[in-house]
Amino acid sequence: MFYPIDQPQPTPGVKQAKAHVILNAAQSRRLVAKGAVSSPIVQNAYHNGMIIIARGITNAYVSEEFFNISIENKTNQTAGFVGEGATNATSTPPPCTWHVIEKGKVLEDADSNVEVARFKKGDVVIKGANAIDHTGLTGTYASSLKTGTMGAMWPFVTSRGAEFIIPVGLEKMVPCVMTASQNTGIYHFDYTMGLPAKIVILPDAKAITEIEAMAILFGVRAYHVGSGGIAGSEGSVHLTLEGDRDKVEAAFELVQQRRPLLNLDP
DSSP: OBOOOOOOOOOTTSOEEEEEEEEOHHHHHHHHHHHHHHSHHHHHHHHHSEEEEOSSHHHHHHHHHHHTOOOSOGGGGOSEEEETTEEEEOOSOOSOOOOEEETTEEOTTOOHHHHGGGOOTTOEEEOOOSEEOTTOOEEEEEOSTTOHHHHHHHHHHHHHTOEEEEEOOGGGBOSOHHHHHHTOOTTTOSSOSBSOOEEEEOTTOEEEOHHHHHHHHHOOEEEEEEEOOSTTOTTOEEEEEEEEHHHHHHHHHHHSTTOOOOOOOO
16 A cells, blocks of 8 residues: 555645756665655654665665665665666675664664564555556565565564554656566576565555655655656656655655756746
């Protein structure tokens, strides 16, 4: 499901504006990370409970937002990745090991597989995804015979009323995550480009895409209107933003990467 948001409405008497933005994959990851960290569910867990940040490239951006740090080699922050046309896995330690937070403080040298056993209602696991569909259902690749992060975390999270928050860019939109799950698996394939993997469905998880992030961060409406491109815009997500002019301008400024704001008012 998508993270629940109140669709931002125009403020009476305030001039409205619209903007068209193109986000490459890195910009989308930064945006959804900011949205996840700022979301009320995550903020409540940050101040009052526990948060586990799973490994992942998008979650490297989440860690940067939480701790105001820079993770130079974000690829090593993930356990698995898709690169150079193949599914693969990293074998090096993650550059950032701050991944368990309790009441606003990092638990040094924490083992998330141990700490998750202390979860209660309202605690949060932040996890990336490899697929999302129009219903908000998300899925993640797993090459581990024990289903990786989901196999370790899901029994504790789902039974105790804790939360999975999934920051995921719309570049990962697929027609149907259920179909993707039914047609993947470690032993499913005769041939594979890289590690064989299963799309594991994340039921009950709350997805934060660029649309939810724009509402959470700026109070603007966002619509996914296009995708793709060339010359560095491969995999890009195209959004239309609408709302109060000052809010739209603030959102536009965040994503425009030093390009001048183009005012198209007559």
